[in-house]
Amino acid sequence: MSDATSTPRRSDDYEQSLDESEASVAAFESHDLNWLDRVQHFLHRNPTMVPVIVLVASIAVFGFLAGTRFFSPFNLSLILQQVSIIGVLAAAQSLVILTAGIDLSVGANMVLMSVIMGQLSVTVGLPTPIAIAVGLIGGMAAGGLNGFLVTRVKLPPFIVTLGTWNIFFALNLWLSGAQSIRSQTLDEQAPLLKLFGRSVAFGGAQITYGSILMVLVFAVLWYMLNRTAWGRHVYAVGDDKEAAELSGIRTNHTLMSVYMLAGLVCAIGAWASIGRVGSVSPQSFQEANLQSITAVVIGGISLFGGRGSIVGPLIGALIVGVFNSGLRLVGVDVLWQVFAIGWLTILAVAIDQWIRKLSS
Amino acid sequence: MTQSEPILSARNVVKRYGRVTALDHADFDLYPGEILAVIGDNGAGKSSLIKALSGAIQIDEGEIRLEGNPVRFNSPMAARGAGIETVYQTLALSPALSIADNMFMGREIRRQDLLGRWFKAIDRAAMERIAREKLSELGLMTIQNITQAVETLSGGQRQGVAVARAAAFGSKVVIMDEPTAALGVKESRRVLELIQDVRARGLPIVLISHNMPHVFEVADRIHVHRLGRRLCVIDPKDHSMSDAVAFMTGAKKPPQEATAA
Structure with a gap:
């Protein structure tokens, strides 16, 4: 069927000259990129390198300023321990942000589930494994509520999770009676809840199970996002939901699974947080929502969805940890740690915008 | 070209969006191995027709048949599963993915x-x-x-990827919505050749286009859509481009035998 060449052209003869058109590939005078352009191109190809560079640089600077105290195995493992909870929440947050959404309820979900686990095993007296299972399922259900409101009622994720943040927080105060469950009580009645507070000594380092858990959570999510069809769908939905729908992805199923998985990860964080804090405290992690978003943004995941690697938020959380630890060791007031993280967040997004100019 | 049974057909299809009727008892027939062009003015319901055939919208009334069997597509996935691939005008590609x-x-x-x-x-x-x-x-x-990443490709290359995707996986029908609308002269030529390559492998194609020279060059038959229904089907060898435009805008009444088709 070579109609195009055999039939005589009608009035559209203007295309005839195409046959004689130049076939060689366009060649341009190569203009030398200056070093800044080179950096920009390099970062565009490897977006996760930004947080990596910031992490390495901040480790170098604080290592230089604080010396061996900073580099001691104990301090390094302490940093890992301190960021473990925010790290797990940042993993959950990343999933939602990759779909171009945002989850303001991750922290409240986590605290609520830790209260449920604590109350069920201590006050109600259920066996601890059952209490933990209920908490994990509850976290998934809480995420499912967000997912339902986003996909079925079609409300913006920001509004949905702003609402559920408050709802989860109120439920948390109600269930706990605004009372903490003390460490001693947990040791007597439900020591399993404090599992992730235990640690293994490794040289001078004290690596808690919670730190290991955080790395495991990231490893599993990395696999799911990069090695399964589901992961490709998450990126496609965040990139262009309409296009994803038309190319045959059940986008609402994907979104629903993302919110539920994020909720489950929050509940895993809840269990870990009991070990980290040592007690079940309804007032803890009040700022965890925003800290998780900070880690994600510093980690180079685009708030517009569909771009970035799950490795980024892990590094983002570590950067925050390194800053806090380094500034404290140097003897800077806590308020300047917060000040520095604020600027770091803005800088991260500015660098991100600068890199993305290349693709537009 | 009416020697065999249609591979894909629609009868009395109605689609309403609130008070707006997009498809008003529309009919449609695609025969094996042909390129059927669908033309029509803006708002004539071309897109709704195509979306109904490709599963992107659900019809309110009427019947769609694939190889003579009634089908009901609840999603683009279902239509794809049945062997109907669509190249949307927006291409439906994820720019950041490979x-x-x-x-x-x-x-x-x-x-x-x-x-x-x-x-x-x-x-x-x-x-x-x-x-x-x-x-x-x-x-x-x-x-x-x-x-x-797809975002690093030129417009023509992206179109090529979308066409290749449809041709690779479409086993029965390929639908193309305005495949040359956003392209330059040379790239359009390439896509028209692609369309003919796809037909040469025996796949029938539904081509939606506003570009009359392109339609008349590649189409075997032309379905003229007007006011939410099929007005007539014409043979590009028997009618001129100005006839086609006159029919689709209502400037001229279509010939009797064409409306019966």
Whole structure:
């Protein structure tokens, strides 16, 4: 069927000259990129390198300023321990942000589930494994509520999770009676809840199970996002939901699974947080929502969805940890740690915008 | 071209959006091995017709038949499963994902080993190999790197990827919505050749276009859509472009035998 060449052209003869058109590939005078352009191109190809560079640089600077105290195995493992909870929440947050959404309820979900686990095993007296299972399922259900409101009622994720943040927080105060469950009580009645507070000594380092858990959570999510069809769908939905729908992805199923998985990860964080804090405290992690978003943004995941690697938020959380630890060791007031993280967040997004100019 | 049974047909299809009637008892017939162009003024209901055939919208009344059997597509996935592939005007590609990822979106190949069976790992190497094969079959291997993001391609190359995806997986029908609308002269030519390549492999094509020279060049029959229904079907050899435009805008009454088709 070579109609195009055999039939005589009608009035559209203007295309005839195409046959004689130049076939060689366009060649341009190569203009030398200056070093800044080179950096920009390099970062565009490897977006996760930004947080990596910031992490390495901040480790170098604080290592230089604080010396061996900073580099001691104990301090390094302490940093890992301190960021473990925010790290797990940042993993959950990343999933939602990759779909171009945002989850303001991750922290409240986590605290609520830790209260449920604590109350069920201590006050109600259920066996601890059952209490933990209920908490994990509850976290998934809480995420499912967000997912339902986003996909079925079609409300913006920001509004949905702003609402559920408050709802989860109120439920948390109600269930706990605004009372903490003390460490001693947990040791007597439900020591399993404090599992992730235990640690293994490794040289001078004290690596808690919670730190290991955080790395495991990231490893599993990395696999799911990069090695399964589901992961490709998450990126496609965040990139262009309409296009994803038309190319045959059940986008609402994907979104629903993302919110539920994020909720489950929050509940895993809840269990870990009991070990980290040592007690079940309804007032803890009040700022965890925003800290998780900070880690994600510093980690180079685009708030517009569909771009970035799950490795980024892990590094983002570590950067925050390194800053806090380094500034404290140097003897800077806590308020300047917060000040520095604020600027770091803005800088991260500015660098991100600068890199993305290349693709537009 | 009415020697055989239509491969894809629609009868009395109605689609309403609130008070607006987009399809008003529309009919449609596509025969095996042909290129059927669908033309019509803006708002005539071309897009709704195409979306109904490709499963992107659900019809309120009427019947769609594929190879004589009534079908009901609840989603684009269902239509794809039945062998109908669509190249949308927006292309429906994910810009940040690679060419291979896009071609296999929603039908990724699972690895055969334990990792694939137990942990649902996808077979990247196989998907990239097949994507490269499909693109070369259609002469699109000016694209150097199958793992490059779609956003780094030119408009014509993106169109090529979308056409290749449809041609690679469409087993019965390929629908193309304005495939040349956003392209330059040379790229349009390439896409028209692609369309003919696809037909040469025996796949019938539904081509929606505003570009009369393109329609008259490649179409075997032309379906003229007007006011939400099929006005007539004309043979491009018997009518001129100005006739076609006159029919679709209502400036001229279509011939009796064409409306009966």
